[in-house]
Amino acid sequence: MWLKKKGLILKKTRTIKENFLMNIILMGSAYILPFLMTPYVSRILLPEGMGKISFATSVLTYFTMFAMLGVPTYGIRACAIVRDNKEKLSQTVQEILLINIVMSIVMYSVFIIALFNVPELSENKFLFAVMSSMIFLNVIGVEWVYRALEEYKEIAIRSIVMKALALVLTFILIHQQEDIVLYGAITIIASSGSYLWNFISLRKYVDLKPHSKYTYSIKKHLKPISIFFSMSVATTIYTNLDVVMLGFLTNDIQMGYYDAAVKIKMLLVAVVSSLGSVLLPRVSYYLSQGMTDEFKRITSRALNCILLLAVPLAIYSMLFARPIISLISGKAFLEAIPIMQVLMPTIIFIGMTNIMGIQMLVPLGKENWVLYSEILGACVNIAINIILIPKYAAYGAAVGTLIAELCVFLVQFWATREYVVSVYKKINYKNMFIACFLAGFISNVIIKKFIISTDIIIILISVLLFFFIYGITLILVKEPEIMNVLENIINLMKRKK
Incomplete structure (x- = not known):
């Protein structure tokens, strides 16, 4: 909704809570709806087929990355700063979009050359060709504009619609192992289908016509x-x-095992990162207006909330990895269990670096430190992968990812120490881990005592028990953030009465 004031066109912003809720829905849809396909598809395509899809997606991610340059993050900051002026916003969007379009043409040319000359790509040529549409769709998706304007509701609705369509198409069209290319096309609809819709609707917010x-x-x-x-x-x-x-x-079989574990990890990362990703446009705006106290207050609370959420999610997933893998991917993927357990602590590191890096260092203009941390993470990952993958395959790759994420966290912690040391010191780790220990111990005892063997029943009961006990324990010790949430719920209920 645009408002006029003093010759400017101002965008009415929503609250952080509203944006957080919409972003949870958005990020949840990005993983949950495609995740619902996995139990069905993995039993049809098996580890080999799922591995091929995973390999194609990862390779095309590199081409998409070059086509997008650094726009998905830079565009949010650049547009958030000028979002109160529609003319400046329109000009900024046109300039950045032009850069993206030129780079996408270049990268498609490189991709076509690679497709016919790299054996690992040419042996699945049709699959790669179909899935390469993600490059074009990501460029025209301009999601960074909607995030800068804090229009999370619009992109959430579009994302859910396209992912629901992909889910329906999966059950209708995928019936045998030979349907792998068709499933590749459906994954593109799920991940990038809403981007075309985004581009068509962009005219509501910016003018895309060049002006003298x-x-x-x-x-x-x-x-x-x-x-x-x-x-x-x-x-x-x-x-x-x-x-x-x-x-x-x-x-492809090892890739299938790894993909099964990574899917679960990425779903949990989406939940943990939802709060952080809504903060960038807001904190960029605060800093541009000199509101440093607001910046410190929001980021401090965000770090505390991320830990309170990420730690129990990681511990629960490690404890109940077997039924989770068995239910979601099937018995053929049981070798993914130790891989998943190694990957789970990365949820904590990614959650914290999402706040310290993108939500703190970038608005502060210290993005170089984010770059340094990620270069170190990349170098560490490459070195460990070269050493461990030939011997330990997917398990070795998981170890490399875990150590790389730890290195990224340590560098960003050092870069933000002025702001975060006091925050980390105030967090009551003892209460958090006591709550997790009680939740894990009691849920395991109850499930074993009643000899529950059905995967879905184990997960339903363990989730309810684990997080209920975790939450109650934190309420009993009066954890400030939990008490704040409880107070908000009580106030909301009173208002409804």
Whole structure:
């Protein structure tokens, strides 16, 4: 909703809580709906077929990364700063979008050459060709504009609609192992189908027609984009190189095991990262207006909340990895259990670096530190993968990812120590881990005592028990953030009465 004031066109912003809720829905839809396909599809395509899809997705992620440069993050900051002025916003969007379009043409040319000359790609040529549409869709998706304007509701609705469509198509069309290319196309609908809708609706917020009154300057974007692009390269390397190296050094079956574990990890990362990703436009705006106290207050609370959520999620998933893998992917994927258990602590590290890096260092103009941390993470990941993958396959890749995420966390902790040391000191780790221990111990005892053997029943009962006991324990010890949430719920209920 646009408001007029003093010759400017102002965007009415929603509260952090509203944005957080919408972003949970958005990020949840990005993983939950496709996740619902997995129990069905994995039993049809089996580890080999799922491995091929995972390998194609990871390789094409690199081409998409070069086409996008660093725009998904830089675009949010650049547009958030000028979002109160529609003319400046429109000019900024046009400039950045032009850069993206030129790069996408270049990357499609490189992709076509690779498709016919790299054996690992050409042997699944049709699958790669179909899934390469993700490059084009990501470029025109302009989700960074909607995030800068804090229009999470719109992108959440579109995402859910397209993912629901993909889910229906999966059950209708995928029936045998030979349907792998068709499933590849459906995964693109699920992940990127809403981007075309985003582009069509963009005219509600910005003017896409070039105007002579605009003083275009592509050059001013190139330096910051190059920094964000370098960050994107480093991040993509250490988050996707494990899958790519598995594809070149092992086989599709090992990739299938790894993919099963990574899917679960990424679903939980989406939940943990939901709060952090809504903060970037808001904290960028606060800092541009000199509101440093608000910046410190929001980021401090965010770090505390992320830990309170990420730690129990990681511990629960490690304890109940077997029924989770068995239910979601099937008995053929049981070798993914230790892989998943190794990956689970990364949920904590990623949650914290999402706040310290993208939500603190970037708005502070210290994105170089994010780049340094990610370069270190990429180098560590490559080195460990080279050593461990040939011998331990998918398990070795999981160890490399865990150590890489720890290195990224340590560098960003050092870079933000001025702000975060006091926050970390105030967190009551003892209460948190006592709550997790009680929750894990009691849920395990009850499930074993009643000899529950059905995977879905184990998960339903263990989730309810674990998180109920965790929450009650934190309430009893009066954990401040939990008490704040409880107070908000009580106030909301009173208002409804």
